[in-house]
Amino acid sequence: MDLDFSVALTYLPVMLKATLLTITLALVTQTLGTSIGFVFALGRTSRSRILRFVVWAYVWLFRGTPVLLHLFFVYYAAPLFGVTLDAIPAAIIAMTLSSAAYNTEILRAGIQAVHPGQVEAAEAVGMRYSRIVRHVIAPQAVRIVIPPYMSNFISHTKNTSLASVITVPELMLTSQMVYSSTYRAIEILTVAGLIYLLLTSCLTGLQLWLERRTSYEARGMSRRRRAIFLGKAPASAPREA
Template sequence: MDLDFSVVWKNLPTLLNAAIMTVVLTLISQFIGTIAGFFLALGRLSRMAWLRGLVWTYVWIFRGTPVLLHLFFVYYAAPMFGVTLDAFPAAIIAFSVSSAAYNTEIFRAGLQAVHIGQIEAAQAIGMRYPAIVRKILLPQAVRIIIPPYMSNFISHTKNSSLASVITVQELMLTAQAIYSSTYRAIEILSATGVIYLCLTSCLTGLQVLLEGQMKFEERGLSARRKRLLKVIDGEPVAIAASA
């Protein structure tokens, strides 16, 4: 087999420009899916049965069906109901609703891992629910959420290649156009795979960084936290002064 990777170097700028579209598509849809998933997770934990059922149905449908179907319905079926979208916003919507479904369950698991006693104690001293979520639930849930959330983020990045089926000029569609004209599928697809690997490796590195920031027992208290808690050499000021 005669491989010629010089075609990769000639088309590398085009592939990298397409990779930017992939990054933009992934970041926007994941951001929307994160925000939506968080509030849907709160809905799953609501005391209102109708709201829990509504969110559960959403998660059941969009987590149980392929992203490819979501893309087809938003781009091809929506015009039947009078809603016509360009390829890029249609991909954003399809990927966002899919991402939100997965993120809902990830966030719910993290929030439920916080002991109910802490929530009851906060309610006993008069804290409102938004303050409980912000000051008690989220700081503890984030540590649990990071690994599955970042895994979903990586899968979401790879799934962005499906946007090629509705003509979004992202990395995979661009690669297909290049090897269709050069007849060098192996070389172009190999380069495309390396670019995807670089993108997902960045997310893996971000995951390692975030997990390291969450290891409070290993890192100890920061200088700012020690000042807030008035801690000297690992002991509260009052105890250190009395020793």
């Protein structure tokens, strides 16, 4: 069979429209999963054994089972308990729960990489825990977790294709519908693969930018701190904008 990509080009606007839903699904679920994961990561590092166990059990359950099962249970099993959801909300809930489990462990690693002495020093000067998290823990943890976090984000973006099994009209389901009517599976799936590759390449570029942006070795000391270090400016000099 000869390849004919003109068919794929004809349906490209339809596939690009479905790509917007793929992007939205990935961004929404990863954002929610990151927010929940950060709270759970703090729970995993808390002094409460009960809280640590509850969060550990959640992570154990959702990391140990496929995303496909989460989608099926939320969409098909929830109605048995009186909860009926449309396909898109069900996909958002299921993929957020999965994303939160992975992000919990990634963010926990970053939090625990911060030296305990810095937290103790902040407590010694009377800082509240919320300020310690914001000003001491989070800035240092972010730099550490960028590579694993972005790798997980890339995998999560590709996993949005699984939402097609519960009839979410994202890129993969739309591609299946197109090649079912045109009988040009190779051409359509090739274009779909290139679109996924473009999305993940953008995320890879974002990862490299974030790594350079947060790398101390790359950005070095600010001019104010360099002047203080060299004894050319008082420590109380006004902060640069």
